[in-house]
């Protein structure tokens with residue numbers, strides 16, 4: 001971590017010489033992605049819960065902030081035991097969010113605005129209310145092996161689950177089913193039985209789900225929780241091994257009690273992603289038009305993540321989400337650590353692939369709360385300024401922060417499964433509160449005075465309407481950063497990253513014959529003076545301010561000498577050569 005970050009120039013990260021037609025197909029290589037959590041984006045019908053028509057109404061806002069594609073957290077029929085991550089019918093819209101006609105209208109409007117709609121695909125399990133599970137539990141021949149069933153083992157005359165595996169949401173991964181007289185496997189809630197991917201019929205059924213939505217106009221999928229799709233294969237007697245203990249975790253119900261070597265990141269998972277990619281390419285072939293894409297979410301070691309991109313014979317995910325920064329940066333991280341984590345991804349990137357940058361999502365504490373509200377612009381400068389795909393979670397562009405939700409108002413199952421002492425560590429409600437559109441009732445999110453989660457107290461200060469009118473608001477800085485991404489230097493240029501001491505992170509984007517841009521971030525509270533001339537090669541002796549934040553004493557278009565750039569506490573700026 002303390003190791004000196006060395007200057008490294010990454011060559012042709014984006015591939016410089018793509019022919020025009022291919023470049024259009026490759027829209028996603030420089031995309032601005034935006035995650036919408038539909039429950040909390042915009043409520044069109046006054047029930048206090050966001051919906052598809054709400055998203056359609058606000059597509060113009062996505063256009064305003066320059067979004068290329070948006071991925072929606074699950075909108076499918078669900079008993080909502082896990083807010084839509086427990087899907088009962090994978091090809092149906094949940095009435096809470098609207099109808100299939102509403103979905104069609106969303107896709108049609110998005111097409112007019114040239115915004116792509118990407119859907120969330122939850123392969124790890126279905127709801128126990130899914131027709132497949134009901135038939136499987138009844139032992140119907142076609143479906144009986146759609147899920148993972150086992151009669152358990154009998155020890156001292158007492159029936160026990162086949163293994164001691166623990167669910168992500170605490171407690172056993174096995175639940176006894178009276179009807180079938182067997183245990184079924186669930187890595188999450190008992191209401192979320194795991195599909196049996198060792199059954200080819202399941203794989204085919206899931207591929208049909210992908211085909212269904214692609215033909216309905218989806219531009220791709222984000223695949224959720226890929227590591228949990230496969231468990232280790234059973235031995236010839238149909239039994240599985242227990243997992244080894246994690247020393248230092250004493251609560252036997254806690255997911256961390258065991259090392260998950262048999263229930264996560266099994267090698268078959270990667271091949272499944274390759275198979276899903278084939279489906280995407282098959283539909284590209286069938287329907288033509290712009291590329292459809294796969295985003296994949298996995299918290300896994302870097303060498304495994306890189307395999308998701310594909311290998312020499314198989315294409316994989318276009319965008320395996322890069323959680324290096326999200327998972328490893330904290331409030332106290334220094335510039336060396338940032339630089340190292342950025343390098344980790346870029347230096348390991350397979351040839352021809354594109355990097356992506358993610359700092360938040362619906363599962364993680366918001367950036368402003370995790371890293372400090374006065375680092376929000378700085379993180380947006382990283383996400384939007386580094387080469388490749390920028391990914392924002394809704395609200396990051398206006399600087400929304402975590403909202404305290406009391407135990408009695410808590411609805412996230414991950415927290416509700418725990419107790420009043422533990423829930424704050426586990427709950428994801430604080431990052432899922434209603435989007436703050438304006439200073440009106442319910443922040444302009446809903447006509448209803450009550451919303452499914454309480455609104456942030458600060459909505460009168462932090463909202464789209466107000467921030468539009470403040471020159472250096474998070475929103476307006478975000479828009480300026482977004483505009484820069486249309487410059488050839490940002491689309492195709494190289495990057496050089498440098499920590500300048502522990503407090504200052506800088507990176508240069510450059511492209512032959514074009515202006516270079518240098519982002520300089522003061523992470524901490526000392527005034528810093530940096531000499532960029534000695535750090536970055538071939539820059540002009542004078543630099544011009546292109547983007548400043550509200551900590552700056554300089555203004556846009558001011559000039560400074562490259563050999564003495566003064567930075568105020570938490571100042572973050574983009575400079576260009578002149």
Ligand SMILES: *[C@@H]1O[C@H](CO)[C@@H](O)[C@H](O)[C@H]1NC(C)=O
Pocket residue numbers: 088089090091092130131132
């Ligand atoms: C899902 O819903 C569709 C349309 O309502 C129906 O045709 C299909 O059989 C359902 N699928 C399952 C697995 O229940």
Ligand SMILES: *[C@@H]1O[C@H](CO)[C@@H](O)[C@H](O)[C@H]1NC(C)=O
Pocket residue numbers: 270271274311312313314
């Ligand atoms: C690439 O992946 C495929 C499918 O998983 C696998 O069969 C093949 O051995 C891999 N090739 C290499 C070179 O790793």
Ligand SMILES: *[C@@H]1O[C@H](CO)[C@@H](O)[C@H](O)[C@H]1NC(C)=O
Pocket residue numbers: 312313314315
């Ligand atoms: C991978 O995808 C690219 C671009 O879509 C395509 O040209 C190539 O043939 C694919 N490679 C394989 C091994 O399928």
Ligand SMILES: CC(=O)N[C@H]1CO[C@H](CO)[C@@H](O)[C@@H]1O
Pocket residue numbers: 082085086122124188189192224225
């Ligand atoms: C990593 C993870 O938790 N992935 C998803 C798989 O399914 C669960 C349970 O439904 C979701 O909560 C997760 O987001």
